[in-house]
Each structure stands twice: as C-alpha cells, then as structure tokens.
Amino acid sequence: MTESATHNTHLPLSDAEVLRIRNDFPILETEVNGRPLVYLDSGATSQNPLSVMEAEQEYYEQRNSAVHRGAHTLAVEATDAFEDAREVVAAFIGAQSNELVWIQNATAGLNLIAYAFGNASVGKVSEAAERFALTAGDEVLVTEMEHHANLIPWQELCRRTGATLRFIPIHDDGTLDMAAAATLLNENTKVLSFTHVSNVTGVINPAAELTAMGHGVGALVVLDACQSAPHLPLDVKALDVDFAVFSGHKMLAPTGIGGLYGRAELLDAMPPFLTGGSMITKVTMEEAEYLPAPQRFEAGTQPISQAVALAAAANYLTETGMDRVHAWEEFLGQRLVRGLEAIEGIRVLGPASGAPRAGLAAFEVAGVHAHDVGQYLDAAGIAVRVGHHCAQPLHRRLGLNSSTRASTYLYNTSADVDAFLASVAEVRGYFGVDGTPA
Amino acid sequence: MTESATHNTHLPLSDAEVLRIRNDFPILETEVNGRPLVYLDSGATSQNPLSVMEAEQEYYEQRNSAVHRGAHTLAVEATDAFEDAREVVAAFIGAQSNELVWIQNATAGLNLIAYAFGNASVGKVSEAAERFALTAGDEVLVTEMEHHANLIPWQELCRRTGATLRFIPIHDDGTLDMAAAATLLNENTKVLSFTHVSNVTGVINPAAELTAMGHGVGALVVLDACQSAPHLPLDVKALDVDFAVFSGHKMLAPTGIGGLYGRAELLDAMPPFLTGGSMITKVTMEEAEYLPAPQRFEAGTQPISQAVALAAAANYLTETGMDRVHAWEEFLGQRLVRGLEAIEGIRVLGPASGAPRAGLAAFEVAGVHAHDVGQYLDAAGIAVRVGHHCAQPLHRRLGLNSSTRASTYLYNTSADVDAFLASVAEVRGYFGVDGTPA
Amino acid sequence: MSSLDSLYQQIILEESKARRGGDLPNDLLAGNDLPENVGQCHQLNPVCGDEITLRIETEGDQVSGIHWAGDGCSISMASASILSDMVVGLNRAEVDALMSNFREVMRSRGKIQADEEILGDAAALSGVSKFPARVKCAMLAWVAAEDALNQTR
Amino acid sequence: MSSLDSLYQQIILEESKARRGGDLPNDLLAGNDLPENVGQCHQLNPVCGDEITLRIETEGDQVSGIHWAGDGCSISMASASILSDMVVGLNRAEVDALMSNFREVMRSRGKIQADEEILGDAAALSGVSKFPARVKCAMLAWVAAEDALNQTR
C-alpha cells in the first residue's frame, strides 16, 4: 500500500496532507519548461497514483488472460480480478455490480444508450425493448451547458428516429433555468439527459430535483457524471437516475475505461449496442440470442487491466474519503474564483465567488486569446486547458468562442492555485493590453 | 531496450532464441498449480513484454495528458506520443497514418463499420456517404468460419436495413469453398467480410484473391485481421482490402486498444459512428459538423497510453521480424497437428498435417468434453482454450459444440508443444474412456 | 488427493457415464401442455453453450420422477445423474433444504466441507467448489430442477 | 530570449493588433459570384475553432489585394497581418516560393533557421515552429491564401 493508507480520514484535507498525497503521483514531481509542474488540468484528464499503475502491472505480470472464457487458472484469476473490479467500482457510485457496464469512456457510454434506444426504434424488437423506442413527436431534452458528448449522440439519435431535440437554457451566471426546465418537460419527453457538474462553469446541477421532474413526465433520466464521479460522493440510487456515465481517466485511472450505470430492470430490457463475442448465448448464421446485462453490452475482449486499475483508483479515492476530496476542492474552487475576480480584465464564467461551484474555473482575459493565455502559463510550468472545452454552444451562449480553464483535484495545494493566480495577473501586461506600454 | 534488441534477425527463430525472447515476458516465469506455466492460449490473448509495460508506465510518469486539446507542454508531448504511435502501428500493417483509427478492440472496429454503413442508410446523409447505404435487395457476404464479432454486427445491420446476409460455406477440412464464393458474389453484394485466419481451424484464407473477387462485383471488402496481424507480415495495401481490424491484446499489447484500417478515400466519405468531443469542427445545439478521418471516428478521450503501448508492441514484433515469427509458428503449428494426429481418439479440426495452417490447433477428444480436457491440462500448468471460441456456427458445421484449442506465439518453444502433447495423450485414460479400466 | 482428483472423483466419472434420468424423449423437449403436477425447465450454461432440459413429476408433495435431456461436461452430467437419483421420493421441503445446502457448498470456494449425511452422493461434487469456473456446470441441473419444481402444484 | 519571448516577439504582438488586411466586409463572407481574378477561402482551425476567410485579388500574374475577416490568437492574427502586407505585389511564382519556405520553417520543430532575406517580417514567426500545437495558428492565413490564389486565373 502506498502513502494514502496513512491518511487520517477524520480530518478535512489540508495542504500538509495533500503534500503527502502528492508522493503517490510521480508525474507531479516533473519539471516543465524548467519549472515545477503545476497541474491544473484534471478536468480534462487526471494523473495516476502508484497504486493504480501497480495494480495494472501486477495484472500483466501475474494473471493476464482472456476472461469469462477459459477453464485454465490464469483465466479464472483474470475473471475474478475483472469481476471484483466491477463490484468495487459499482459500490463506488452506489450501484449493484450487475448494473455496471464497462465502457471505453463516457462518450462511448452515452453513445451506447443513444444507439440502444435507436436499435429499439427499428425493425422487430422484443416487447421489453419497446419502451426505449423513439418516433416523430417524441422529444429528447438536454441542457445548454452540455459537453458535446452529451449532445451530439442525441442529435444523431433524433436524426435517425425523427424525434425532436430540445434544450433547457441557462441563466447568465451559468446556472440552469429551472423554470424553463419545468415548462419544457412534457409527456412527449422520452429522455432527459444532463450533466451533473458543468466542465466549464463548475455549476452543480440539482440532479435529484431534475430527475424527479423527468420521472414526473415519464422520461428516462441520464446523468453525465464525468465531472462529479471523480470529485464528490456520488450515489446514483439516491439521485434515482436511470443511467449514468463516467470516465476512468478523470478519476485517477488510465485511459480506455469508464463506467455506465443502468438500473438493472432497464439494462435487462434494453437491446444490445455493440455485438460480437462474449455477449451471446446462441448464435447461428442467421441470428443471435443475447446474454443478460451487463454482459449483453460488453462485446469482445474487454479493457480488463484498465478495469482492474479503475477499481484501484476507486479504492484510492474511497480511502482518502470522497467527502474530504469534495470539501477540499470546494475550498480550492472558491480560492480560484476569488483570486480571478481580483485581477483586472478577467471575467469568470459561471457563478461568482461565494456561490456553490466545483473546484474549477474558466475565464476570459480581456484582449488576450485563450490560447495565448495558456501558452503564457505553460511557460511558467502551469498546465491549464484552453479552448471551448467541448462545449461550443455554452461558450456561444456566454458570448465567446473559447476560454481558459484551471481545474483542481485532490493533489492540488493552495500554493498551486496561488502560483496560477500570480501568473494570470501578469498576462495582460505581457501581451500589452493592460494600458501600460508592452 | 530489453533482450529483444539482441536478436539476430537474419536467422530463423529457434528454441534457443525463443528462450531469450521469454526473458522479456515475466508472466511466462510464473507457476500454475505448482507447475511451470505453459501458455498456449495466445489466440485468445497474448502476454506483454517488458518494453510494452515500460512504455505505458513511462507515459503515465512523464507525459500523461489529454491529447489534441491543450496548449500546455504535457498535452503537446502526449499528442506527439499518441500520433507517433499511430504512425508506427499504421506502418506495421502497411497503411498510412491517416488510415488508422484507434478502436477498443476488433469487435468495436467491425461494429464501427457496420454502424457507419447503417448511418449512411437512414435520413439525410452526404452524397459521399451514399455508397455505404444498404437497402432491401442488397447483400452482405461473410463466411461460415467467422468469429461472432464478424457475424453478428452484420446480422444486426441487415436487420436494420432490410439487406440480406449470406455466407460462403466451408469444406470438411475447414478451408473455404472458393467455388461457392464465386457463385455467391453478385452485383447485389455490397459488403464482403471475412477472416484472414480462422481462430479455430487455423485456415489461412486467400485474402488477395477473395478481395479481387469482391471488388470484381463492386463490393467493399472488410478483413478480420485479428489472427493475422499478430502472426504474419500483413500488408493491407498489397491485399487491397478496403477495411481491416485487429486487436492489440492479441499482439503483445494491453487490452483496450486495437486498430481499424480504412482506405483514406473511404474513411473520409463514411459517416461517423460514435459522436462527441474531439471529432467535430462546429457544434450548435441543433447540429454538428465533423472532422475528417481518422479523428472523425475517435470520439471522446482515446485510449492514449494503450496506443503508445501498442506501438511499442509493434516495434517489438518488427525488431524480431514478422517473417521469422510467422515461420516459427508454422513450425510449431505443424508439430502440434502431427503430434495430435498420433494420439488415439483425437480429431483435429481443420487441415491435416502438411497442409498450411497457422500456429494453432483445435481438436476433439473422443468421449471427453472439452472443458474436462482443459481442466486436466490446467492441472499440469498448461493453459489452453476450451469452448466454441466464439465460432458456434463453425463448430456446428463440423458436428460439435466445443473443442479444445492450443495456440502458439513467438514465445513458445517446441518443449511447450511437447509438454502439451504428452498431457493430451493422458486425457482419455484419466477419464476412463480409452477402453482400459479407469 | 490432488485437487484435480478431488474434482474428478471416481463416482463423478461413473455417474457422468451413467446419466441416470437422462431419458427425456426428444418429442417432450418443447414442454407444451404440461399437467399441473409436471414442471419442466431449460437451462443453458453461457460459458460453454451446454444445455439441459429437465422435467419433474410430482405426486402431491413428493417428487415422483425426473427425466432430462442434455449434454455437457462430466461434472454437469454427473451432477444431473446424482440429482435424479437423490431427489425422487423427497418432498418439497426436503428438496429445498438439499438445494440450499448444495448451493452453499458449491459457492463456498472450497471453504465449506460437504456433509455426506445431507448431500449423499452429491457430496462428491464438493471438489467443484474450488474451481469457480466449473460451479455453473455442477449447478446447471439443480437450477433447472428448482425452477421445474416451482412450476408444479 | 526565452522560448516564450521568441514566440511572442514584439513584432508579433504589434501585428496581431494591427491586423493589416483584416477588413473584409461581412457581406462578402459568402464569397459568391467571384470574378475570375478573385479567389476566396475559408479556413477553420479545428483545435480551437478559430476561423478566417481570406480573399485574394490578382491582376494578371500579380497579387493586387488581400482582405480577410476572422478572429484568433495573436499568432494567427499576426500571421494574417504580415502575410497581407508581404504578398501584395508578388507574382505567383514568388508567392509559391514564399509559401513553401514558410511552411518548411514552420514544420521544422525549430530546426530550420528562418532566412529574413526570404521571409521578411514573417521570419519573426519562426519561434512558432518550436510549439507544434501552434503551427496551425501561424499557417491558417497562409493555407487560406494559397487556396484562394489557386482559384484565380
């Protein structure tokens, strides 16, 4: 076990404890452009602790094999590791293990749902699958703050089925217009899909309330938990959502793995998406019969070692304590916003300081393009994300094309935030747009 | 660099050199049930050399980041690593790098093709995409020896579009009935999809000839290269196929990664499959415009470290020499079959000894169920695969439900084969079905 | 005894060839129009594709007959054979008790010692519990029997 | 000079604000009904979503005018501004030579030293070549110009 085992989970996180946590993350010790790395891009992808890398290494050195297929010992051990991982990760989000489907990433998970609904909408399908079918007149409702991953799959589903895509608008401060949501939801709404936390504004949507509203009109409710599962205690049962997706690489795990939660009853009724080996019972040249969920949705050789690594990451987070992680990031998020608000020429997207937000902040620098801001910070060793963050409609709504985003995680200190703020304060001067001669 | 760098690539592989190669594979040194592991299940999944594990570890310790998105240094380095990997793996199969799409596994790749064709078949699509559209009257042609991964996606595509699925039958020795192929191909055939090498019989199909026949009637030709890319020098351009798929975990790389080759012209014309971030140019709440290939088919955060690892695996194989790997496995394959033919009560599926086959052999043991055979071998530390190997129709055609399969790779010695044969010779006696009292 | 030998005990190998009760005729496989006192269930092991169709006949509270058709590994065939022999003559409560004991032993990963008093010949299947991948084999006929019995009145 | 300062040389910062040639009116963005001697091209940088629409007017073999509209980072704006200033007055062969030299320098990852004799003010953009993620920024206007010029006769 690495350092993390020594955490005192009774106290809130502190800079001192974060410094201990950082020992588990070798990449955080590297230098960039001759400066110690200040990694503030965990909203895009997070870094992996040693225990996660070791879990994967151990898997390849001791029990790598195809799962659910062989009678030999390695295959049994690989299968155990794989299914144990499912149990750990399912528990991490409050689900049962038969309700967790492995996916490549959240994007694939949202596509899985949209395509399965699409498959229920063409040709002969089972009676159970009919509830997922969409036709002209049906509506899919999303929000104006969605990541492209929770928007385009629905656009394409609507294109294929003739259903109509609608969206809940946002207020100027980035929060969702709940009054509009109430008006837009109606008996034609078959699907309500929304992000738990915005990856741009840091807004935390009232997920339980929205879900209840969606269920009130009989809609299936899909939660994009990409920015919540890694950062706050997530309980899909408590929220009562029907589906949820998240990506491993945003929560201390490798790329190539993620999770799709679906209520058991729904997963079992839903038609398959990807087809092939390991998800069937009986196959003839003419047709195939499918296994129950979750196997029905796991065609072909699965990302086994990545699932094992994701479970190690979930364990790392659980051992640290998700409530502590959340509280620490709330603290960092407020520090970010307060600091940015104090710098001239900066406009923070989303809620002002004091209002609830996740541990991230996107902003505009008057007169300096986001890519130039990012480049300046990079020269100081500070890694942030620039661009539209896969949320073009949201940026357009807020009147800009791109922004700069700093996003924190459990391994960031207040010193990271302060170094970032100090650098941002220099940007307009460097580019000669602060009124002083350049 | 590990041992492999010292290979003398002018000589054919030999047991002595294989023993050196084995030093690169830590798992091959483990014991199973108190006996040294004899791993003969590479047809299901292969083992990873140190250089592959190190490449991934190095990635996470030094440059893990989101690609194609950030301006910061880590993001640039991750993007370089990711795109360099694409170049290496594309070159490995004789393709250009813009013709290689990363996929989770071969199954996902075949589904990608089938769904993209399906998407070209509904609603308004671009003119360029029309050539992929299928309707009633169109035909998709596969073979009777396909893995479920190259069968069910086409069944489902046909179900959705009204097209008809046909198949080329096989001879009793497992080889393809080429006369039937010639008859079945006709101007309605829009797609011809076949496996390069059978994962059950070891038959190597005449891919270039079949491709020319398919093109002769204007069909698009898809190659399932799962069992060829890892084991023989593969040149998709020389074969002239339109699409090809393969899985990294069968070629010394981790799970969670594979490659889809598509002729540049086709990939650029084909509609997208998965949609979301990183594959778009412009997105509004109403619609999206898509990037050219390969990005168009790579939605969301990609399996970046796995791509880097797959490139390391391709390098390992190239340094060893694919012609040498192929020749060695031909030798092992013949040794397997000759040995099995000499044991009473064994029926080998596929071509008899002397006839060409890949380095694997599946067989039936008279009176003993395949799972019992596998269990017996496992107790001796020998890992083989039992079951239908995701090819139920092929097994049914050969008159059985399941078989036992031994499959070799570059790290197997003749001693591995001999240990396996010695154990197989004991099986019928152990289960009391050889006529002698048990 | 090696763990392989504890899996394939002599009695297992014999029972797998005896296939007692394995005499359900083909024309009854569909299981149509069953009278109230007869239940039938088809089970498939998705790992291997092996199948069994098992019919149970009752007289009042008692199992009066078991017939099945199917193919599978020695474990699954021996298990069906032993089950057929043991269950005929038991009443529902006795079958239930037997089932849950058997299931518990099978799922114990070798941790629970089979009680021959309770399990009789089925105790010979306890070696299976150390081979998680084979537990489904041993359970196949039992799951079918449980379901078939539940259909009867 | 730090590599950041070599990227953002004073002249770049100035040109990015000057935006010479950045005067293409909105109603010409569609680029309909262009006469033979006028070419126009729209380019989008997919990494950031920034766009430029650039129009080239020719008189015989010579470029007689450049006008563009667009927004982007300082590198892309400076590059468009410098290009507009340099290319007007050159003939096709000269533009071709300039383009290919500029492209070569940009793609060199800092390995090829820009020749001020050939590249003039555009040599100030050579610091970009050490930042692969920004090369597209510098090339955006140039790719548009190349395409637009190819449309003219």
Ligand SMILES: Cc1ncc(COP(=O)(O)O)c(C=O)c1O
């Ligand atoms: C011939 C063939 N095709 C397809 C596959 C599917 O590969 P994967 O499970 O990696 O998607 C396999 C491997 O199982 C195979 O052998």
Ligand SMILES: Cc1ncc(COP(=O)(O)O)c(C=O)c1O
């Ligand atoms: C809110 C949200 N949804 C979806 C995604 C897509 O995740 P991935 O790229 O891992 O599929 C992201 C991350 O980029 C995100 O922040």
Ligand code: FES
């Ligand atoms: S292997 Fe099929 S039932 Fe045992």
Ligand code: FES
């Ligand atoms: S960042 Fe968009 S053009 Fe430079």
